[in-house]
Amino acid sequence: MPTTAEPAPPTPFTADDYRARMARAARSAAEAGLSGLLVAPGPDLVHLTGYQPVTTERLTVLVLVEGQDPVLVVPALEAPDAGRAPAAPALKLRDWTDGKDPYAVTAALLEGRGRFGISDNAWAMHLLGMQRELPGTTYTALSDALPMLRAVKDAHELARLEAAGAAADEAYREILQVRFSGRKESEIAADLAALLLRFGHAQVDFTIVGSGPNGANPHHEAGDRVIAEGDMVVLDFGGLRHGYGSDTTRTVHVGEPSAEEQRVHDVVRAAQQAGFEAVRPGAACQDVDRAARAVIDDAGYGAYFIHRTGHGIGVTTHEPPYMIEGEERPLVPGMCFSVEPGIYLPGRFGVRIEDIVTVTESGGRRLNNTPHDMAIVR
Known part of the structure; x- marks a missing residue:
């Protein structure tokens, strides 16, 4: 009996696809009055970069600010995997080693003041770490600030x-x-x-x-x-x-x-x-x-x-x-x-x-x- 062939898998998203998504997200953030976005591991990071790391207590965060290159802050031991992410050619990587302060690494990418959107599923310890490092900043959930970030599909x-x-x-x-x-x-x-x-x-x-x-x-x-x-x-x-x-x-x-x-x-x-x-x-x-x-x-x-x-x-x-x-x-x-x-x-x-x-x-x-x-x- 003949069998139906499995359809060919879809063409993978390219670095250019992810570059466009990140640029659009940064632009939308600026239009919403935000200084930038902090994107933690989870669905937003997958959508924007194709990168899906294991979620741990070590800080991983994508920093998007309009007019600046996207930067992915990652633990040094995970930097090789991050470097193979689909969006890697469109990203700058900033790694940090155990014993160093990842929040200081991230803070150096920001202006020091402002209101930032942050992923809903970001760990509280990471949000509090950013607030401690940058007391002049405030944060709002991405689902509140940019609820339609992933809503319209191409x-x-x-x-x-x-x-x-x-x-x-x-x-x-x-x-x-x-x-x-x-x-x-x-x-x-x-x-x-x-x-x-x-x-x-x-x-x-x-x-x-x-x-x-x-x-x-x-x-x-x-x-x-x-x-x-x-x-x-x-x-x-x-x-x-x-x-x-x-x-x-x-x-x-x-x-x-x-x-x-x-x-x-x-x-x-x-x-x-x-x-x-x-x-x-x-x-x-x-x-x-x-x-x-x-x-x-x-x-x-x-x-x-x-x-x-x-x-x-x-x-x-x-x-x-x-x-x-x-x-x-x-x-x-x-x-x-x-x-x-x-x-x-x-x-x-x-x-x-x-x-x-x-x-x-x-x-x-x-x-x-x-x-x-x-x-x-x-």
């Missing part, structure tokens, strides 16, 4: 997200073929994880399997509950492929659903469609939430939709922008986020349907394309 990023979504879709199609009844949630979760890896994911971030009453907990951890005939089962899973995330949810049923279960699923499916149809350039993020929520409210289940309608996705599976009431930031082409309304009836069951969507010039485009109908499993 064509190469979109291709990676599309490939991740397609792989998650394949995992869903395959999981429908396994037996659910009589097996533990944790066993189905393990099957999902194996399928994500089989279809090209390098990392599995989560495999939520919420059966029966556990489905009413949106972030239920798959456990030892044995799935039974008559259970609704929420399947929410994703991870990273080629460095970019997947995240999709479908709700299935073991055997034929009751009339109420089918109705709730139909309402969520209509809400998901309404949220998707609200995606267009210039619409506010909150408009997507409002469109999905209105369907659920009108059906009488508003009190049971207990989370935002969506979150951004990229090098992490949760990042800005967020589809939530009060978020008035406009949608622009290249943004990618989930549309995932749900209804959760405590002690009984839950339903959620989730696709990753990207904004195009004319509306929205789904990166998940499996059916939204309630699948019947055995």
Whole structure:
């Protein structure tokens, strides 16, 4: 039987790609009234440099100041790895050895005063060290100062997200073929994880399997509950492929659903469609939430939709922008986020349907394309 060849991996990002990202970040910081950015290991550093060191107590930080060359401060023992980072040709390295003060090394790159953006996941000990070394400086979280730093994807990023979504879709199609009844949630979760890896994911971030009453907990951890005939089962899973995330949810049923279960699923499916149809350039993020929520409210289940309608996705599976009431930031082409309304009836069951969507010039485009109908499993 012929097999489908694995698609060729995407073209790697180049040093020029990272140079442009760092320049754009420094420029955005200056426009936001910041003196510069301090980027710690984590998703922002990966996005800006492709460098992903092990996070330890030793200071690693990327210093971005408009008009200056980007500088990566690293422990001397990690300098060889940093020198092989994809962005290395676009960076200057400043290493420091154990016994020396890394904050003094970093401070020498700054003006001594000013307000700097710093990665949300920077360690407190490093922030306090900088404040001690430069008492004239103040700091603000990057998610507050530049929430859209990673929000708008270029064509190469979109291709990676599309490939991740397609792989998650394949995992869903395959999981429908396994037996659910009589097996533990944790066993189905393990099957999902194996399928994500089989279809090209390098990392599995989560495999939520919420059966029966556990489905009413949106972030239920798959456990030892044995799935039974008559259970609704929420399947929410994703991870990273080629460095970019997947995240999709479908709700299935073991055997034929009751009339109420089918109705709730139909309402969520209509809400998901309404949220998707609200995606267009210039619409506010909150408009997507409002469109999905209105369907659920009108059906009488508003009190049971207990989370935002969506979150951004990229090098992490949760990042800005967020589809939530009060978020008035406009949608622009290249943004990618989930549309995932749900209804959760405590002690009984839950339903959620989730696709990753990207904004195009004319509306929205789904990166998940499996059916939204309630699948019947055995």
